[in-house]
Amino acid sequence: MCGGAAALAFAVSGAAEAYTLITCNGNNIRWSGTSATMRASDIGFPSGSSWRSALGNSISLVNQNPSAFDYGIVYGDTSVGFNNGQNEIWWSNGFGAPAIANWWMNCNTGRFTEVDIRFDNTVAYTTSNSKSVLWPYGGGSRPFRTTAIHELGHGVGLSHTANTYSVMGQDWDHIHANGSTARAYFGEDASSGAVALYGGNPGNVQDLGVSQWRRTGASGEYSTHDRTRIRTSGGGWVSSSTVNGEPRYNVNKGQQYLVEFSYENNGESYQTTEVGYFISTNDYISTGDRRIGGRNGMGLGRNTVFTFQAPVTIPADLVSGQTYWLGVIIDEDSTLSEVTETNNRTYISIRVN
Numbered sequence: 001m002c003g004g005a006a007a008l009a010f011a012v013s014g015a016a017e018a019y020t021l022i023t024c025n026g027n028n029i030r031w032s033g034t035s036a037t038m039r040a041s042d043i044g045f046p047s048g049s050s051w052r053s054a055l056g057n058s059i060s061l062v063n064q065n066p067s068a069f070d071y072g073i074v075y076g077d078t079s080v081g082f083n084n085g086q087n088e089i090w091w092s093n094g095f096g097a098p099a100i101a102n103w104w105m106n107c108n109t110g111r112f113t114e115v116d117i118r119f120d121n122t123v124a125y126t127t128s129n130s131k132s133v134l135w136p137y138g139g140g141s142r143p144f145r146t147t148a149i150h151e152l153g154h155g156v157g158l159s160h161t162a163n164t165y166s167v168m169g170q171d172w173d174h175i176h177a178n179g180s181t182a183r184a185y186f187g188e189d190a191s192s193g194a195v196a197l198y199g200g201n202p203g204n205v206q207d208l209g210v211s212q213w214r215r216t217g218a219s220g221e222y223s224t225h226d227r228t229r230i231r232t233s234g235g236g237w238v239s240s241s242t243v244n245g246e247p248r249y250n251v252n253k254g255q256q257y258l259v260e261f262s263y264e265n266n267g268e269s270y271q272t273t274e275v276g277y278f279i280s281t282n283d284y285i286s287t288g289d290r291r292i293g294g295r296n297g298m299g300l301g302r303n304t305v306f307t308f309q310a311p312v313t314i315p316a317d318l319v320s321g322q323t324y325w326l327g328v329i330i331d332e333d334s335t336l337s338e339v340t341e342t343n344n345r346t347y348i349s350i351r352v353n
């Protein structure tokens with residue numbers, strides 16, 4: 001889902017990072033300043049439409065990144081085209097990808113001159129944040145925001161990521177859920193790339209998150225993702241079944257398991273944080289749920305995503321045959337002021353044997 005006015009080349013990044021940057025003649029490509037304004041087609045993103053609001057929301061989600069870079073957005077553009085001096089976003093088809101970014105640049109100065117983004121209007125995109133309709137949760141639609149954030153990531157200067165869980169990999173399953181809502185986000189890897197290009201934000205932009213998704217491998221330039229898992233202390237993966245489009249793990253009362261989540265630092269600074277584990281009777285995790293364990297002093301730099309299996313014991317007094325949700329909360333003690341707190345809680349479904 002990536003274009004370019006020139007063939008892509010890939011920079012070798014530091015050992016701790018996975019992002020790749022768009023390069024030309026050995027220069028990283030970025031905007032000369034710390035902002036760029038995108039112009040949305042009035043046809044595809046008309047006033048009052050869910051597409052306009054979802055695009056605006058995607059811009060805002062990218063702008064939560066901890067670098068100095070921010071997008072502006074202008075609506076109502078009535079004339080769009082390539083290499084016309086305007087950065088534009090519109091719907092089209094026949095370009096062989098669900099969405100594509102094309103860019104023009106000065107290879108000698110390492111600066112973008114224009115970025116255009118197109119979405120394929122034959123793809124079953126949705127602007128909904130309801131898990132039930134989204135591909136990653138068994139639904140029939142591709143989340144518009146994850147793809148928009150991926151393409152906007154190209155417009156920041158990022159190429160594809162294959163080596164860690166990233167929206168610059170396979171975007172539609174780089175997503176955060178708690179309860180019935182799933183939210184797209186820029187994420188740790190893309191944030192690291194943005195800071196490498198533009199430096200840190202003059203403000204104090206901090207954000208921790210925890211996700212029920214992880215990297216599984218790579219397909220070409222793209223990291224592939226799947227849900228996080230549960231295994232026994234002995235190392236074997238616990239059996240699961242798919243319920244309402246999500247995995248549900250079969251666990252024994254009173255037994256210790258290793259529960260996997262992806263812990264993310266999407267902010268400017270290294271953080272040491274507290275993490276709590278909970279049992280919930282629904283898929284919405286909150287501090288009101290039953291706490292069954294925790295970890296103090298988890299250190300999280302902003303580099304690659306930390307997918308980690310923590311020991312947790314299933315309480316002996318849970319009801320056999322019942323479904324519960326094993327929850328996790330990062331920054332459990334709320335010591336960190338963050339640009340968003342909605343990504344601090346997520347879950348894995350379990351059924352007690």
Ligand SMILES: [Ca+2]
Pocket residue numbers: 039077078079080081086088
């Ligand atoms: Ca225009």
Ligand SMILES: [Ca+2]
Pocket residue numbers: 080081082083084085086087088114115116
């Ligand atoms: Ca244009």
Ligand SMILES: [Ca+2]
Pocket residue numbers: 331334335336337338341
């Ligand atoms: Ca917080």
Ligand SMILES: [Ca+2]
Pocket residue numbers: 207208209338339340341342343344
């Ligand atoms: Ca957060």
Ligand SMILES: [Zn+2]
Pocket residue numbers: 001002003150151154160
């Ligand atoms: Zn792409």
